[in-house]
Amino acid sequence: MFMKRNRSMILAFVVPSTLLFLATFIYPIIRTIIMSFFSIQEITDSMGKWHFNGIKNYIDLLGNGLYRQSWVNLFKIFFIGGIITLGISLIMAVVLKSGIHGKGFFQAAIYLPNVISAVAMATMWIQYVFNSSYGLFTNLFRALHLDFLANIQWLDAGHKFWALLLSYCFGMIGHFMLIWVSGIERISPDYYEAASIDGASKVEQFLFITFPLLKGILRTNIIMWSISVSGFFIWSKLFSPISADTTTVVPMIYMYDKLFGAENVDKISRDAGSAAAIGVMLCLFIVIIFTLVNRCIKDDDLEF
Amino acid sequence: MEKVKTPKTISRYSMNQQLKLLPGYVLLVTWVGFTTVVLTWVIAASLSTTGAIFKGNVFAFAEGIHPENYTRAWVSSNVSVFFVNSLLYAVVSCVLLILICAPYSYALQRFHFPGGKLIKTLLAATTGVPVIMVIIPLYMIIARMGLLRYEMSNRIVLIVLFVATKIPYTTIFLMAYFENISRSYEEAAAIDGCHPIKAFWKIVFPMVEGGVVTVTIFNFINIWNEYFLSLLFVNSDSLRPVALGLFSMINGMQYSGDWSGLFASVIIVFLPTFILYVFLSKKIVGGLTGGVKG
Numbered sequence: 001m002f003m004k005r006n007r008s009m010i011l012a013f014v015v016p017s018t019l020l021f022l023a024t025f026i027y028p029i030i031r032t033i034i035m036s037f038f039s040i041q042e043i044t045d046s047m048g049k050w051h052f053n054g055i056k057n058y059i060d061l062l063g064n065g066l067y068r069q070s071w072v073n074l075f076k077i078f079f080i081g082g083i084i085t086l087g088i089s090l091i092m093a094v095v096l097k098s099g100i101h102g103k104g105f106f107q108a109a110i111y112l113p114n115v116i117s118a119v120a121m122a123t124m125w126i127q128y129v130f131n132s133s134y135g136l137f138t139n140l141f142r143a144l145h146l147d148f149l150a151n152i153q154w155l156d157a158g159h160k161f162w163a164l165l166l167s168y169c170f171g172m173i174g175h176f177m178l179i180w181v182s183g184i185e186r187i188s189p190d191y192y193e194a195a196s197i198d199g200a201s202k203v204e205q206f207l208f209i210t211f212p213l214l215k216g217i218l219r220t221n222i223i224m225w226s227i228s229v230s231g232f233f234i235w236s237k238l239f240s241p242i243s244a245d246t247t248t249v250v251p252m253i254y255m256y257d258k259l260f261g262a263e264n265v266d267k268i269s270r271d272a273g274s275a276a277a278i279g280v281m282l283c284l285f286i287v288i289i290f291t292l293v294n295r296c297i298k299d300d301d302l303e304f
Numbered sequence: 305m306e307k308v309k310t311p312k313t314i315s316r317y318s319m320n321q322q323l324k325l326l327p328g329y330v331l332l333v334t335w336v337g338f339t340t341v342v343l344t345w346v347i348a349a350s351l352s353t354t355g356a357i358f359k360g361n362v363f364a365f366a367e368g369i370h371p372e373n374y375t376r377a378w379v380s381s382n383v384s385v386f387f388v389n390s391l392l393y394a395v396v397s398c399v400l401l402i403l404i405c406a407p408y409s410y411a412l413q414r415f416h417f418p419g420g421k422l423i424k425t426l427l428a429a430t431t432g433v434p435v436i437m438v439i440i441p442l443y444m445i446i447a448r449m450g451l452l453r454y455e456m457s458n459r460i461v462l463i464v465l466f467v468a469t470k471i472p473y474t475t476i477f478l479m480a481y482f483e484n485i486s487r488s489y490e491e492a493a494a495i496d497g498c499h500p501i502k503a504f505w506k507i508v509f510p511m512v513e514g515g516v517v518t519v520t521i522f523n524f525i526n527i528w529n530e531y532f533l534s535l536l537f538v539n540s541d542s543l544r545p546v547a548l549g550l551f552s553m554i555n556g557m558q559y560s561g562d563w564s565g566l567f568a569s570v571i572i573v574f575l576p577t578f579i580l581y582v583f584l585s586k587k588i589v590g591g592l593t594g595g596v597k598g
Contacts, residue, residue, distance in 0.1 A: 202324075
């Protein structure tokens with residue numbers, strides 16, 4: 001009888017949620033993949049109006065200069081931003097675990113940007129930190145008599161990308177720092193004690209104990225970074241609010257313009273099918289990074 | 305985990321230790337100091353005037369303090385509307401997410417049944433799928449059904465989307481908590497003749513309270529700050545959540561020129577999650593560092 005009652009509970013708990021999950025995730029994913037092979041002028045067109053296009057959507061996209069530029073920017077964010085974010089967050093995590101006072105406070109303060117609306121965060125950066133007349137950087141560097149730095153127009157075409165990258169990474173560092181901290185916390189203190197007795201310096205301890213034992217976390221972090229970067233949209237939109245421009249365009253921005261049309265960008269013609277193809281390519285990007293990372297960063301037999 | 309504490313008597317040793325950590329302190333203090341300067345300036349600017357902001361002396365308050373920037377932002381710039389919208393979306397979605405995901409997660413974690421493993425794998429895989437992979441067909445279907453034409457149905461669409469996109473994450477997050485609960489509680493309840501559904505809500509569910517609170521904080525913050533889905537699916541100004549409302553204000557800045565009002569709006573949008581964070585940062589940080597596997 002228990003079994004029977006359990007069965008009715010499992011049915012009640014699992015079936016409706018699974019149906020919702022299938023309807024909002026699995027079905028749309030399959031449909032997006034199918035759509036990417038069709039030309040669909042209006043997003044609301046019925047299937048009868050779709051035209052089979054083969055892989056032409058993909059070829060056309062790759063032939064478009066602005067779209068290629070959006071990937072160049074994405075890769076720049078992925079590699080340069082990734083090295084900055086994962087590197088600095090690792091340094092911060094090591095510093096936090098080195099026996100510093102007020103660890104909890106620093107940890108919480110550095111994580112703070114992650115709980116705040118990206119729109120509010122970006123507004124603070126754009127309207128204050130990077131502002132050329134009353135901004136923080138301008139005033140700070142002027143006070144330090146570093147005029148060549150003070151005179152940088154952070155939001156002009158030449159610097160906008162770097163301003164965008166800097167402010168984005170600043171917010172993300174706190175998140176990755178916490179993940180590193182959780183990894184370091186799981187390393188047994190015995191290793192460090194033994195190393196200290198053998199006379200290993202802090203740097204040596206980091207290079208030969210901490211870092212090798214954090215391989216698994218490094219893998220997780222690179223994959224998580226690729227997922228966050230693939231969804232890069234709002235920061236780009238805030239740095240170039242009116243129309244996509246070559247310095248800050250990313251695939252999601254291009255996709256949005258493909259979906260709803262943009263009046264002033266170099267003639268992005270509306271097509272939901274090709275927007276779907278962009279989605280598929282972003283998915284492939286994550287899958288490729290995932291595969292590469294799992295292949296390149298092998299788990300040794302190290303267990304801890 | 306046991307920690308060996310250094311006895312207090314060797315204070316010179318620990319002084320030296322702390323001195324060695326100086327570069328670390330410099331890094332952390334500079335970092336946090338930067339955040340503090342930016343926040344303080346924005347708060348000062350939100351109480352100052354547009355003229356003072358452009359003159360670069362927001363801290364002088366030469367023309368006095370202007371709390372009315374906030375009332376102006378709240379009332380005439382419609383921040384109150386965005387605020388109430390975000391609050392509504394976040395609260396309703398968070399409640400629905402727990403009502404759907406807690407039993408779902410429990411059943412998936414506890415019982416073996418055909419397809420259970422596949423569902424778990426799919427749930428885990430979709431946490432890495434970019435949201436645009438699901439959004440285009442959903443938009444197509446929802447727009448064709450005419451659901452974006454009326455305020456009420458548009459609101460429901462938004463909430464359903466917020467809930468649906470967070471189901472995989474919430475369900476997987478809660479599984480780790482159900483794992484830690486002994487089966488003996490349910491068995492005892494069953495022997496007493498308690499129906500398993502009732503036993504779940506009365507006995508098991510209260511025991512995962514910690515996980516429910518943590519995941520709800522994450523969901524609340526995410527939905528409060530949500531931008532992309534609302535950008536696509538919100539069809540009228542009166543339905544905008546805070547992120548979208550703030551964005552439209554920024555775009556209108558060149559016409560209104562009300563910079564002190566803009567900074568006041570930034571602070572209003574910033575405050576709810578900030579206050580939540582000040583009180584709950586231990587739970588948030590713990591929730592992030594606890595469940596990650598290397």
